[in-house]
Amino acid sequence: MSLLSLKNMKTSIGQYHVLHDISIEVPEGGVFVLLGRNGAGKSTTLRSIMGLWSPSPGSVTFRSEDLTGLHTAEIAKRGIAFVPEDMGIFGGLTVAENMVLATADGSFDKDRLRWIYDLFPALEKFWDKPAGALSGGQKQMLSVARAIIEPRELILIDEPTKGLAPAIVDNMAEAFRQISDRSTILLVEQNFEFAKSLGRDMAVIEDGRIAHAGTMADFAADQDLQDRLLSLSA
Numbered sequence: 647m648s649l650l651s652l653k654n655m656k657t658s659i660g661q662y663h664v665l666h667d668i669s670i671e672v673p674e675g676g677v678f679v680l681l682g683r684n685g686a687g688k689s690t691t692l693r694s695i696m697g698l699w700s701p702s703p704g705s706v707t708f709r710s711e712d713l714t715g716l717h718t719a720e721i722a723k724r725g726i727a728f729v730p731e732d733m734g735i736f737g738g739l740t741v742a743e744n745m746v747l748a749t750a751d752g753s754f755d756k757d758r759l760r761w762i763y764d765l766f767p768a769l770e771k772f773w774d775k776p777a778g779a780l781s782g783g784q785k786q787m788l789s790v791a792r793a794i795i796e797p798r799e800l801i802l803i804d805e806p807t808k809g810l811a812p813a814i815v816d817n818m819a820e821a822f823r824q825i826s827d828r829s830t831i832l833l834v835e836q837n838f839e840f841a842k843s844l845g846r847d848m849a850v851i852e853d854g855r856i857a858h859a860g861t862m863a864d865f866a867a868d869q870d871l872q873d874r875l876l877s878l879s880a
């Protein structure tokens with residue numbers, strides 16, 4: 647059975663019909679990648695899962711529970727975290743304060759914090775520095791760290807490598823591999839090489855609909871399909 651199941655999800659933002667028909671089965675464990683051109687509806691899909699937009703009709707089922715219509719805080723309490731494209735960190739607060747705000751009761755599990763420091767050493771180094779003074783890559787690390795400071799079953803991550811230097815992207819890929827040993831990751835990504843190195847299963851969104859779903863290995867081997875669904879000129 648799938649960990650997360652989206653069935654015929656349709657989302658409108660104001661008068662715009664953005665998602666027309668999204669059905670995805672995300673299995674438990676590993677990284678599931680959502681691909682698609684700019685404006686296809688990837689971020690809207692993640693936001694709809696989190697209850698930040700209301701999908702209607704259609705359904706979002708997580709571990710057999712229907713989440714459709716629940717408030718975002720209730721959805722988060724089920725064990726789902728969201729790393730938004732704009733990272734959602736507080737620039738005026740220190741790294742430590744950003745992390746405290748991401749905990750349930752203001753305290754850290756020491757082993758978990760150690761694990762996070764090992765994933766992202768820069769966060770330990772700049773623990774007492776304002777988050778706004780971090781580099782772009784370090785801010786992204788903080789954003790991911792906030793999502794994993796509590797145990798989560800599913801982490802939705804929106805374009806984490808956007809604008810990052812190659813060395814930071816490599817660090818991020820290694821971190822995601824380790825995180826996906828503990829939690830399932832649903833990753834929206836434009837960097838196909840990064841997505842390919844992590845994804846086991848995948849789907850492509852095109853104009854608010856699922857245009858393809860399958861294994862990453864099969865998709866990566868099919869250049870024609872990649873050209874048709876991802877290339878800018880197609």
Ligand SMILES: Nc1ncnc2c1ncn2[C@@H]1O[C@H](COP(=O)(O)OP(=O)(O)OP(=O)(O)O)[C@@H](O)[C@H]1O
Nearest residue numbers: 659660662664682683684685686687688689690691
């Ligand atoms: N707040 C909004 N108001 C109106 N339209 C919106 C809003 N947010 C998104 N859209 C529209 O919905 C469509 C899908 O946007 P979405 O951000 O989900 O795409 P995406 O696949 O994540 O693309 P990108 O890679 O550019 O972020 C786009 O046409 C976008 O203009």
